[in-house]
Amino acid sequence: MITISKKLIALDLDGTTLNDDAKLSSRTRAAISQAVKAGCIVSIVTGRPNRLSENFYDELNLTTPMINFNGNLGILPHKNWVREYQYTIDxxxxxxxxxxxxxxxxxxxxxxxxxxxxxxxxxxxxxxxxxxxxxxxxxxxxxxxxxxxxxxxxxxxxxxxxxxxxxxxxxxxxxxxxxxxxxxxxxxxxxxxKGIHKATGLKFLADYYGILQKDIIAFGDEANDTTMMTFAGTGVAMKNAIAPIKQAADDVTPYTNDQDGVARYLEDYLNLAVAN
The missing domain is CATH 3.30.1240.10 (Hypothetical Protein, Haloacid Dehalogenase-like Hydrolase; Chain: A; domain 2)
Known part of the structure; x- marks a missing residue:
């Protein structure tokens, strides 16, 4: 199904992987499931707290670490994990x-x-x-x-x-x-x-899995995605992204988050079967 090297796919949630109703579409779930089966590592990298993102993690059947609070927390959801990290404020x-x-x-x-x-x-x-x-x-x-x-x-x-x-x-x-x-x-x-951003979490994931920067794909739409987009080998802005993110990105999805933009991009990029 996939002939390119193993990829680390980093997913922002709001305005990116989630639709305008803040839900995962069936097409998005199917595309991410196929990407995982094809050997890709898929991780959520979000500004949301873990209390408001673990439900999407479970819905996607992920087993990878998740990055929350814009890079300030890295956890393995529902588990105690020796590699867990967090940056706190006085x-x-x-x-x-x-x-x-x-x-x-x-x-x-x-x-x-x-x-x-x-x-x-x-x-x-x-x-x-x-x-x-x-x-x-x-x-x-x-x-x-x-x-x-x-x-x-x-x-x-x-x-x-x-x-x-x-x-x-x-x-x-x-x-x-x-x-x-x-x-x-x-x-x-x-x-x-200070100094902790989504790129902090993305670098942590890349180091953990031994993935080179050139093999990282990051999807985003808002200002808090900037560091992640520029750190990734391929930063992909959503069609609905703010202008500065599109300018910082390597590519822009032809479809918005409400049109399964992430799923459609992955289907094309990874040559996945299109969900019915």
Missing amino acids: KEIVMELLANRKKLGLNLIAVEGRNLFLANRGISSGFGFFPSTLQSNQILNQKSLKDNPISITVQVEKPEQRAALMTYILENFGDQVEVSPWGGPHPIVEIAT
Whole structure:
């Protein structure tokens, strides 16, 4: 079925492998299954936390490590793994944000780790990523946050407050962390360890499997995919990707994420049988 050398295929989720309903189509599942049977190594490399991506990992029947939080966590889902890694943030930064919440106009502060989720409040328009109602053991405060988190997600009350928040974080903690605005309409920024990106996780996977950079294919659509796209031998931007990603990519899919763009590309690239 496949005559080229073994490939490492890195899949972003939202806007890439998932359709516009944030689901895996049957064609995508079939194409990825065929790629694995053909000898390719397929791994999810996503900005999502593991709590919101393990379901897709299971649906794809993957057994490879998964990279979460934009390269800050590498795990073997559902297992304890000696090679697992994580980059964490000093929890005192969270305490500073809580103490200055009103001054900065912060609506939501959520912290996460592999087995950690705490927030200062539920959010009614959780857009699929945050619960609308918190359990008592999910409420963020000085006592409940015992471990350093991997990721801090902050939503400001008004979009015009986002730039000031980013400036505040960089001026006070810029030697430790970096801050990235979310794509889309939500006034949200994500705080993570400085210098860690999706390329960090992709290099980890390549080293683990002994795959050369030239044999890595990475699919993406948003700004957080940039380092992964440029690290991979073949960076593939989705047709629906933002312009800078298309410019950084080696190729662009002829179809969007809602048109099975990843599946169609793999079918063609790997000469896979097309699912009915």
